[in-house]
Amino acid sequence: xxxxxxxxxxxxxxxxxxxxxxxxxxxxxxxxxxxxxxxxxxxxxxxxxxxxxxxxxxxxxxxxxxxxxxxxxxxxxxxxxxxxxxxxxxxxxxxxxxxxxxxxxxxxxxxxxxxxxxxxxxxxxxxxxxxxxxxxxxxxxxxxxxxxxxxxxxxxxxxxxxxxxxxxxxxxxxxxxxxxxxxxxxxxxxxxxxxxxxxxxxxxxxxxxxxxxxxxxxxxxxxxxxxxxxxxxxxxxxxxxxxxxxxxxxxxxxxxxxxxxxxxxxxxxxxxxxxxxxxxxxxxxxxxxxxxxxxxxxxxxxxxxxxxxxxxxxxxxxxxxxxxxx
Numbered sequence: 001x002x003x004x005x006x007x008x009x010x011x012x013x014x015x016x017x018x019x020x021x022x023x024x025x026x027x028x029x030x031x032x033x034x035x036x037x038x039x040x041x042x043x044x045x046x047x048x049x050x051x052x053x054x055x056x057x058x059x060x061x062x063x064x065x066x067x068x069x070x071x072x073x074x075x076x077x078x079x080x081x082x083x084x085x086x087x088x089x090x091x092x093x094x095x096x097x098x099x100x101x102x103x104x105x106x107x108x109x110x111x112x113x114x115x116x117x118x119x120x121x122x123x124x125x126x127x128x129x130x131x132x133x134x135x136x137x138x139x140x141x142x143x144x145x146x147x148x149x150x151x152x153x154x155x156x157x158x159x160x161x162x163x164x165x166x167x168x169x170x171x172x173x174x175x176x177x178x179x180x181x182x183x184x185x186x187x188x189x190x191x192x193x194x195x196x197x198x199x200x201x202x203x204x205x206x207x208x209x210x211x212x213x214x215x216x217x218x219x220x221x222x223x224x225x226x227x228x229x230x231x232x233x234x235x236x237x238x239x240x241x242x243x244x245x246x247x248x249x250x251x252x253x254x255x256x257x258x259x260x261x262x263x264x265x266x267x268x269x270x271x272x273x274x275x276x277x278x279x280x281x282x283x284x285x286x287x288x289x290x291x292x293x294x295x296x297x298x299x300x301x302x303x304x305x306x307x308x309x310x311x312x313x314x315x316x317x318x319x320x321x322x323x324x325x326x
C-alpha cells in the first residue's frame with residue numbers, strides 16, 4: 001500500500017496485533033469486543049452479537065446449537081462502506097466467537113474501496129506467530145512483527161532457564177462451565193512455557209466438551225484449577241459459577257476440591273491470540289509461582305502489556321457460595 005492503510009479489525013487479538021506493530025493510528029473501525037488503550041480514539045464498532053449479554057453459559061450453548069449455520073453476529077455494512085477500509089482483519093477459526101469469515105468476505109466484496117480481507121486461523125503458538133508476521137507484512141512493517149516474536153522467544157528462554165530442575169505444575173484449565181469444556185489451541189503451550197502441564201487438552205487441539213469421567217480424572221491429577229472462560233470477565237465468570245444448579249456435577253466437584261482455584265479474565269487473556277499472550281504468560285507465571293516476576297517491556301508499540309489485579313482472582317467456597325479470596 002502506497003499510503004497509510006485504513007484498517008478495520010474485527011477480532012480483539014488482531015486489534016492488539018495492529019497496536020503492537022505501532023499501526024494503531026491506522027485503525028478506522030473495530031468490533032464490539034475490541035478494547036483499546038485509555039485515551040485512544042473512539043472508533044466505530046461495526047459488529048454486534050445477536051445473543052443477549054446476560055445469557056447464561058448453558059443458554060448460550062443451546063442458542064449456538066439452535067442457530068447452527070446462522071451467523072451469531074451482525075456486521076454494519078453501511079458504516080463499513082463509509083469508512084472506506086483498505087484492509088479488513090477477521091478470523092476463520094470459530095463462528096461462535098466472532099463474525100464469520102464468509103460474512104466478512106461477502107461484505108468486503110460489496111465495498112467501493114475493494115479492501116483486502118485477511119482471515120487469521122491461529123490454533124497454536126506457531127500459527128499465532130504466523131498471524132503476527134502476516135499482519136506485519138500486509139502493513140509493510142515486517143521488522144516490527146519479528147520484534148514481537150523475538151520477545152516471545154526471549155521470555156520462553158528466560159522461563160526455561162529459571163525452572164530448570166523444577167517439576168511441572170499440573171493444571172486443569174476449563175474454558176466453559178455448562179457444558180464443561182477443557183482447554184485448547186495455544187493455551188497448553190503457554191501454560192507449559194510458565195512451568196505447567198495442562199491436563200484437559202493437547203497443544204493445537206480444539207476445546208472439547210468433557211465427560212464426567214474426564215473431568216474427574218483431570219481434577220484428581222492436577223495441582224491447581226484455572227477457569228478462563230471464553231469471552232467472560234472475572235466477575236461474570238464468578239457469577240456463572242454461582243448460578244450453576246447445586247446438582248451440577250462440576251459445581252459439586254469444585255466445592256469438595258481442596259486445590260487452589262483461580263478465575264482468569266478469559267476475554268482478555270486465555271482465548272485471545274496475539275501479543276497480549278505475553279501479558280497472559282506473566283500473569284500465569286505469578287499464579288503458578290516459582291518463576292518470579294517476568295522481565296517484560298511495558299508496551300509493544302501502542303499495546304500495553306501489564307496485567308491488572310482485576311484480570312485474575314483466587315476464589316474460595318464459603319457458605320454455599322464462591323467468593324473472591326480476601
